[in-house]
Amino acid sequence: MPVTDSMFLLVETREHPMHVGGLQLFEKPEGAGPEYLGELRRDLLANTEVRGLFRRRPARPVSTLGYLGWTEDTELDLDYHFRHSALPQPGRVRELLELTSRWHGTLLDRHRPLWEIHLVEGLRDGRFAMYNKVHHALLDGVAALRHLQSILSDDPAVRDCPPPWGSRQPEPARPAHRPRSLLAGARGTLGQFTGLAPAAMKVAGEAFREHRLTLPMQAPRTMFNVPIGGARRFAAQSWPLARVRTVAAAAGVSRNDVVLAMCAGALRDYLIEQRALPDAPLVAMVPVSLRPRREDGAASGNAIGALLCNLATHKPDPAARLATISESMRDGKRLFSELTPLQTLLLSGLNVAALGASPLPGVVTNTRPPFNLVISNVPGPRRQLYWNGARLDGIYPASVLLDGQAVNITLTSNADNLDFGITGCRRSVPHLQRILTHLDTALAELEAATAA
Template sequence: MVNRLSPRDAMFYFLDDSSATTHLGAVLIVDPEGVRRDAGKRSTKAASASSRGAPAREAPSRGSAADNGSASSGLDYQRLVALVENRLQLVPRYRQIVREVTLGLARPVWVDDPDFDINFHIRRSGLPRPGDTAQLQDLIARVMSRPLDRTRPLWEMYLIEGLPDGKLAILTKTHRCLVDGEAQLEISEVITDESRHSEPLAEEIWMPGAPPGATTLALGALADALSRPGDLVDSVMHGNAIVSDLRSTAEGVLRRAGSVVQQLTDSAPQSPLNNATTSTRAFAVASIPRRGCAKIAERYECTVNDVELAVLTGVMRRWMLSFDESVQSGDTVRVVLPLSARDPAVERRLDAEARWVTVGKPSFVTDLPVGEDNPAVRLAQVAGLANRFSHSSRRLSMGPRPLLPELGVVPFPEFSSRAFRSLNRRAYNVPVSLGTAPLAPRFVAGFPVVELYAIPTLMAQRALSVSIIEYRDKLQFAFIADRGVLSDLPAMTDYVTESYEELSMTD
């Protein structure tokens, strides 16, 4: 039995073109020296206690990073490969490729890669020592600019050496069709642990299954269509979302006309942020103290998410002023946010583990008042608009979806992908991914992750995408952009700090 891509996964697969690829990822800054420093502190305390006649503390448990040689050998390429090999059994799609069906008779299928080579997917790179943040960001931008090889499983990982103080960076790049809400994790989430002392999974012997031939896939597609002809009619007559708008020609025309009118009358402001031109990316990161943002939120009786958005508003205002001095008082930038940032109850599982790669969540569209020059007033407006629009049915969004999700033939999801690009182009200027809960400290092979940034997808006809997560009492901002539009993206780092300090100093 074949395992077909879901309608949404197929849509993202077909959204790729020469100017945009729908991959996402993460950057983990790992500190192998931190284990040695902690071990040294414990040894110093134990020696001091012994000299005072105090009983020595119990030795660390066996199997910890400090005891099994990790502290001396560090996190190297071989150790990372072994870790990923052990964890791939949790995400079987990462050893599968996408096979399209002849003549587009059905959605593509997942099949095992008979030539799977983990060393192709995990690569080693380095910065000229001593590497700095600008060099790391430039390397990440170059990696994220390249499309994934469609003849292989759609992911890559890089171990980047040469960072200051012996730190390492792990960069992951995963196609959006591999990550599906709660069901499928991004590879960076698979290799990290909340505890330094984690046991490896039981060893798994993986053997690829025989890939089906083109004729088999075509016959299977025809058999699927013939075995459920009623589903096609039912999906058109009683489907959900956009499909329900097609129950009759008259009703569909009226609703579509209404939708077009709404987009024309309530579309995002004209902005170069919707004028993506190239496939070349720029990348930048910044962080601000979460405690400071909490104090600002307490002072102005709002939420930390409101402060995050106000900081981002200040960033966008500075960016606009850097090339256009005619920013007017009523100017705005329209963003799309996860609805859970305003209402945690929308999450299906309240006990779900906090994640940094959040996709497929209900969203809403709101405006950032970049024309307002007073930071306190700007924060009040941000909070008021977000609260208002998160409760407006006109501003709610389920994110990108296929036009006719239940139809199996490829022309429909492919047509749906193109239609999504054109119809959704002016719905908003910038997608923003907001974490809804603080992340617990993470470890890779027993070594602490000291910084963590989520790299969001940069869709076609978008020049900028932003993610903000809370990690180790910091709010970590990541910006990925079309270099042809935002060649000055590294300035965003300074803008984040300036915008935060502006809010902190406001009485």
């Protein structure tokens, strides 16, 4: 088990579940009867071909070193992992999000493979939902979404899509042990480490001489940067991708810059509403995938870098906020492009290192946060997809929270939409759903500010 993966098991506690999740909404295929979901579940359970990743459970920990390896569950209980639930009346999306909030706040059983899937019926508009969660030690958000896409189809007539634990392709054979190639790999890794000193000098020059980088521990204290409990709230909504694309083209910035500006405007309005907006600008940690673009749904583990972005929440003008955000992200990406992948990963670790001390008593309440929240934009499907004839309507990511990080915003593209999922500490972030209203307002303000 790589160290980057085992750390997610090591830091997990009851207050800090370390799984990523997602809520998908589907329209039933034409002609689906009242027993559609029950029959679908029975058919899927009959498919016992399981991708090896979903048979892994942590091997016995090695003293204080934590978990160092995986073991395979040879008697996987699919009926435990794949569950069928129904919403209470009146079956609104509100009830679905409340149920999702509860599921997302419970720990996965480490005596079993670290994943669960819930098939949900009872929505009054006739749709059905699927909530899934998988431990961050197994998959990061990018890999999880790529796996989901790999089991779907762009053909509504296809009825042989694999179950969520399956795969369209056979498991690849494990490579034979080759000492020479391992030695070469070790030499390459050593070379990467020796390059860290000049990389660190480059970062220092950017940050201190040119004042162009946002560094950790510069963020102001906010109501989000407090110790958290284990209970969660989850809110979700979609916006047309075309609206974001239009603003990006008018302002000459990236779509991700516009998304970050939406979030900045929403957070500013939410904190004003709570009478808690700091004078200094909020700082977001923006995960950057280090995976190859062509990597398929068989990816596993974690390959994520971390940029820090100035959200300019102290500026009332939405156009000025957007310009500052774009400049901040441009400088960070330019620096990453000049580093090797390992150097990027290690220097990203410096951006988030302070979170490692957050469980210690008094650290969160007596120190400045390394950043205020995580805002993650995960690439999703570019075309309309189906699951055994059911039309995929929405993909809403649910993410991880830590002490000092009581809210997370993650979104993904889904054909013509952007689907936002907001995860918050139930105790620390009141009226979480209000952030959705403020996101809508922020997008409208950006449209007005950039209109010709």
